[in-house]
Amino acid sequence: MAASFLLLLTCVGLFLSAQAQDCSSPVGGDNMGLKGNDILLQSFPDGTKVTFACDVGYVTAGGSASITCTAGDWSSLRMTCKRKQCGAFEDVPNGSVDYSEGNEFGDKLTVTCKPGYDLVGNPNILCGNEGWMGRPPVCEEVDCKEPVVGFGHWDSGSRGPYTYKATVTFKCNEGYRMTNSATIICGINELWEPALPKCEAVPADTTTTTKSPESTTKPTAVPADTTTTTKSPESTTKPTEVDCKEPVVGFGHWDSGSRGPYTYKATVTFKCNEGYRMTNSATIICGINELWEPALPKCEAGVPTPHTISYISPNQQSTTSHRARRGAVPLHGLRK
Template sequence: MQAFKVCCWTLKIWMIQLALVLSIQAQDCSRPTGGPNMVLSDSFINRDTFTNGEQVSFVCSTGFVSAGGSRSITCTDGVWSEVKMKCKIRSCGSPGEILNGHFEFPDGIEFGATVHTKCDVGYILVGSGVRTCMSQGWSGRVPICEAVMCGPPPDILNGGLVTPPGEEYKFGDVVVYTCQKEFTMNGTSSIRCSENGEFQPSPPTCISRTWDPAAAPPGFSAQNCSRPKGGPSLILSDSFIYQDTFTHGASVYFVCSTGYVSAGGSRSITCTDGVWSEVKLKCKKRLCGSPGDILNGQYDLSEGIEFGARVYAKCNKGYTLVGSGERTCMSQGWSGRVPTCEAVMCGPPPDILNGGLVTPLEEEYKYGDVVVYTCQKEFTMNGSSSISCSENGEFQPSPPTCISRTWDPAAAPPGFSAQNCSRPKGGPSLILSDSFIYQDTFTHGASVSFVCSTGYVSAGGSRSITCTDGVWNEVKLKCKKRLCGSPGDILNGQYDLSEGIEFGARVYAKCNKGYTLVGSGERTCMSQGWSGRVPTCEEISCPTPVVKNGVRFEGGPPPYKHLSSVTFRCNSGYEMNGQATLTCEMNGWSADVPSCIGVGIHVGEERLG
């Protein structure tokens, strides 16, 4: 009976203790909510409940970057600590410089903004002129503004060869016409390649001054000619393609078909009493020449470099192709641009349980780089100690494992049971390696490793600790803020480095006098280096002012740089409306470009006659 009472009291005490334990058990946390423009890291997005003491981390949403503050929070008895990280919209910096053109920035240079290309007069855009600020920088590539080209000038009936002869002419080029013997020119002898790719004004005509049907012998009637046929790869010039009948004495011209160029011989033939003279012009396929040199790669030229041939880019081993690798020889040259072969890169190598630091320790490794593993004391390596960054961007072969060589449960004293360890906590700016973040309990003899938090790098000391009978040894790893080094040199400008060059610091670009900043001038030291790109300081210049019916009176020719001046005066019979002298200032000309109005005509009226 006495034994039964003792048993009952023991049971009651045990139940009371169990109730107390249940009543003071720490509370779990539900899924946390971050601040504006941030989301949970991928490791946690599929979880709804987190245990007491567990840490989670946030990352900035797509198009946003960290503006400072810790990205991790901790669950303490059902309550999350405050999120310190702030996110700001990403700035893409300068979209680059366009030769013979410029970008317009209606939306700025932040994430989601678009910039638009505008080519200078006489140049035409090749490809898309719109770039968008994306999460990884500007979309596409810096566009190209190519010179406007005109084809051969129009042929004229009974005209000689134009001077200078050519297959192509660039914007502004002038050609001069002549007439054959016994023909007189009607109209201007010279025309110019205009900005729309056509010659202006219309070409002259050649009028006969000798053929007089009334003076022909009695009964003579010269025969007309039908449309002539050329040789291989020849076609009639545009001036004659709609004409079916040509009079005695008329001359026509042939040109080479698209993709062909002249190999010599006169391109004109003449109709004489119903018969065409022989076509002397010969044409051959156009050669596109070299398609360019590919850094860390080469072209397959097996199809040759003539019109219609294709070449194929091939990158060297360890490099990967960016963009299209195929180009075609077209009538104007090679299609597309020279592609890029970028080095294959691998991220950090996998961590191994009970392993030491790999050597060398880097954030990124290029193709062929080798890292070497070590095991901690009392552990033996199983497998190869070294792995290398392979051409597919992953380390090969699989990393080794570290096997304990000291702990032998059979040799432990009778009744001894080593204690497990709970999740360890590191020092300032330290976090557990990814291999261990989901583990809450670690067995006796197990080792884990720490890494420095984002924006910090090792300042020395072992990054691994070991569990011995329920107790972790001391963390020796120390971390310091990452140094981003120089943000680069700005041509015609410099940086304000008053905040330093450590993680989180910002630098501000300032241009020299007479230059203006293109793109964002602010850069931040991030975990991977400086954000954005080195900005551009462009020399301040103003567009060439054009005054119709007027001439430049004082001041030099274009280009017009900062503080340069130009003065205009109107031609005879016109008077000036506006300011005659303009000065190039920071934001453009000091006044609107003037106009020259016919004497007696009010602004807004049209000149009669």
Template sequence: MGTLHHSVGKGRLIDPVMGITSLLLMVILDLVTTAQGQNCSKPVLGGNMHLKGEGILLTTFSDGVSVNLACDVGHMSAGGSSTITCTAGTWSPVRMTCERKYCGSAGEVKNGNIDYSEGTQFGDTISIHCNTGFKMVGRPDIVCGDKGWMGRLPLCEVMTCDPPDPIAHGTFSPEKEDFYEYSQVVEFRCLNDYTLRGSKLLTCSEDGNFKPDPPACVKVECNDTRIENGDQDAGSRPPHRYQATMTFQCRPGYVMFGERTQICGIDSKWSPGVPECKLSATTKATTTSTTTTTTTTTTRSVKETDAPRPTDTAETGNNWLKWVIPILVIGICSGFCYGLWTYTKKKRGKRHGPVGRALMDGKMT
């Protein structure tokens, strides 16, 4: 009985250990079984990529399932595996990367240029500019798309100008019936006695218009001017046309104020302005007064502050006449008196004869 009890007692001691071990084995087995059957949710991917194929529509993925990845539109793979796998509820790491596609050069634009400052990758925009004097035909901007540049390059055509309007009393050359191209020049000329006012050369500009404004043909004629106390020294004679010149000088005793040489301007006026001849500050004006008994001559110096009188001009200009005329009168009177005296003497001599002489001789003896 004792030995049996011991065996039975030993058996009772072993049963709890085996139970715990069995329990642990069952838990581990259950965990393994549960882990092997766990699904994966939709994977979190890198930038500019997406699931490919049927995986696009799924939200839950079974354990052990592999899915394929693809880059978004306008992007391409830069390396790495394009497949990930669901294992025990976890996705394998995403190794693939995607970058924007390159469009490269868009080509060349004749008479223009392309601005690539924004870049040449997907989504970037280039701008096209035409050279001065050329106009654009087409769109000025093109976008880099998934398949390359989305559009054709524009054209840069030369700017043209319509023929200028004709002007009265003038012509221009060369004459064309259709149009003039950018930078072409026309030259205007006036007919007969007309003068061109404005620029004679007009250029077809970048905005399609001739510049500067067209000139006009005008008839220029300055008046035949005269100045008081002065005379024309040199220059043209009437009619005085455009850019004709006249040169003046003042008479003795007068000083010129202004430019002595004048030019006939486009406005039919003398430029810079007709001068004036004014009495010199050093000129002396002489006035003479005469009475029946005496002659008095008074001389007055003209000061710089004295204003010249109208009579001063005539008196100064004719001073020599005041001296010559009296001398001539006195000379004529003297000659007349002498002739009269001589004539009277001779007549008296004839009237007395020899008798008169004898009487005179008798008186003397």
């Protein structure tokens, strides 16, 4: 009887010992971890309840996030985690967005601009925990610089601004010849293609001396005391003609006047591009010293370009320019 009672007590003790067994630190599923301070503990008393949370960049896909320690074992964890989605990226004017990697946490998209536009900014945007990370890039229109050809002038094509595929054809001034292509195109990299035309001086013609046939007429005797004076013909060589260089105005373009070559008193009037204003005279004249008078016009960003009114004074051989505010009415029929 005593032996049986002792055996019963032993079994009860073993049962109670098994019921009170602690649990070790639980292991969760992929992309998750214990919440709060539980992550610091190595063992958990029987009956302890812990909760899991998804890692950064992940959200729960369903199922209970909590488990319980019972007799040294944890109950089954039902929760699963999936990657966050960033959704669609904002539209990029004149550009397109490539989602070849996807639009979930850790994925990267790429922005490209359509032909004729340059990308400014980072083309690669990463999907982060709070959405797409980084400022969206911008697609700016290609703008080639003003083409200038020495000893040459504009002949046809675009007058600026020079956007993608804008075409300009040049012509050499009198006395010069073109050594390469006269037509250039604004390329995708904001460079002119092919290279800018070149104008080289035409070599002077070699003077050919023709020997006249010997005269069959006997020479007339001239008295010894007679002096014969031969008058040389007057020189037919003309003085070198004034030739001003091609005028180039940044952020501006030709409006009226000479197209070149720019000889003495040739007049050209410029106009500023949209968004720029003229800060000095819009009209210039080729001077005797082959310099433009007054100085070349300047276009500065700011107030919309004022209108330019040009006329020739009846008493002068020069052109006068006035600037009027937008909306002003130009004067007509100016008199003395």
